[in-house]
Amino acid sequence: MKVSELFYSIQGEGKLLGVPSVFIRASGCNLRCSWCDTPYASWDPQDEEMSVATIVDRVIQMAGPAKHVVFTGGEPVIMPEAEALCAALKSRGFHITLETAATVYKPLAIDLASLSPKLSNSTPTERAGGRFAAAHEKQRISLETIQKFIDTTADFQLKFVVSTPADLAEIEELLEKLKSVKMTDVQVMPEGIEPAILSERSIWLAEICKEKGWRMTPRLHVMIWGNKRGT
DSSP states (O other): OEEEEEEEEEOOSSTTTTOEEEEEEEOOOSOOOTTOSOGGGTTSOOOEEOOHHHHHHHHHHHHTTOOEEEEESSOGGGSTTHHHHHHHHHHTTOEEEEEEOSSSOOOOOOSEEEEOOOOGGGOOSSGGGGTTHHHHHHHSOOHHHHHHHHHHSSEEEEEEEESSGGGHHHHHHHHHTOSSOOGGGEEEEEOOSSHHHHHHHHHHHHHHHHHHTOEEOOOHHHHHHOSOTTO
16 A cells, blocks of 8 residues: 555544544545645655555554554545455554545445545646646545445544635535434534634634534644644
8 A cells, every 4th residue: 555654643633633543644646635735645646655464563553552543645445455454453453534535435444434525615726737627526526425434334524624604505515415414423624734824714614613503623733733744
């Protein structure tokens, strides 16, 4: 498997906010988000080829008292070894969170499906001359895949990246088309890689969460360490 980084930190987003976790970041993605904060796993892949056995060994060495693993990317589901890796980690007693854009489905041994459907604010209309825009726009939402994860996973969250209040109509439209979603499953997160921008956007986003009954999630790792790899 191509891995861009493997590190021990705390979960900075979502239902497990603050939980010490080992992160496995797969390198490679079928989307190209304009605001992607991990270009080394998508736009400009930088990676090391690792076997499943090597990854599991390194996770065990890093984990210490931690029992949580976050399988992220890029897009981890497109990795050929995704099923084998999740099964191997699960057999060793780890709680596994899958962070995915939910455009591709595989029956993985996971505990929490962190589904992050990409809103239109993610389409790269200008970056790289716009040559990725059409492909990204075509693939970024798969209702069938999102619903499949919801229906087959023990727990899930829908995590949306919000840039402006105009994004909220898209979220509501998508939620109307999905089944078995509680408002507490909906997580909204301000887009940004600078603490000052996150703070400014959080002010109006918090008010929206109060109105809608959604959960607001910060980007705790960015607030603590800034936009750095390995955090």
